[in-house]
């Protein structure tokens with residue numbers, strides 16, 4: 001192969017490998033046992049000549065790595081993730097490395113996990129499962145695992161991009177919830193869905209003028225912002241205090257969007273408040289006390305983990321890297337973290 005392309009992890013499916021091989025690439029996949037590669041590990045992988053890298057959200061793609069990649073002749077990097085808070089795009093641009101992410105293919109899969117966590121928290125499914133398995137069930141009782149009915153309640157969405165909008169539609173259409181959303185921008189993606197052609201509004205929904213409005217009014221709140229300086233600890237002691245005592249909070253975005261220490265304290269003080277968390281502040285760790293809380297459901301960052309989506313992410317990541325090397329127009333502006341697909345990406349076969 002003319003181009004040397006590295007993937008820092010084995011990725012699902014074979015389509016991504018074949019795409020690269022067909023286009024004159026030699027593909028090297030790192031099979032190190034250790035889960036999270038350090039900057040030094042990756043520098044060693046890059047070596048003296050490397051044209052492109054597919055990396056993971058657990059890796060720190062900053063000045064050091066982009067400098068090393070650029071010295072090795074590299075022109076392209078793709079995160080195998082939609083979020084790119086682990087990537088310093090300015091550093092990449094400085095070294096002439098184009099950066100890609102993998103939006104679109106994970107929208108529905110991620111929204112479905114947020115919906116799963118919402119339902120699991122509302123109906124206390126994990127607690128109830130543990131109760132069964134530990135042999136505590138000794139007969140039906142009127143009070144046993146009473147939870148929340150979603151129908152007619154209000155779902156709050158913070159960050160109404162692709163994923164937040166897909167989640168909102170699922171909860172409104174599927175469970176007949178009312179919607180309140182907060183986003184810096186009006187979400188035409190979401191609003192066009194709720195407006196019939198004649199302007200009639202078939203469901204109750206509104207865009208809040210502040211995040212506080214969502215926190216105050218919603219019964220179920222799902223977080224879908226990107227992580228940056230402005231969303232770090234967006235949910236903290238003060239915002240938790242504004243929420244209803246029996247609210248449900250779901251996070252499938254990035255851990256540091258929630259002040260996890262404050263959350264643990266809030267869960268202790270408010271036994272009827274429940275959370276469903278896919279992401280954590282210091283992955284792979286949880287803040288002290290979280291794992292003991294019965295009113296918390298915790299899963300290990302699996303929101304995009306469906307077979308179709310993970311294969312799609314790998315394929316997109318390969319196309320991102322290939323696109324740069326082959327000069328596809330999508331890369332005409334290396335400063336853009338581009339959207340290769342949108343929510344109209346093909347449905348799972």
Ligand code: GLV
Pocket residue numbers: 057080081082083084106304
């Ligand atoms: C996963 O967390 C992603 O950003 O794709």
Ligand code: GLV
Pocket residue numbers: 082103104107160161162163164165224
């Ligand atoms: C990311 O895909 C988003 O929700 O905008």
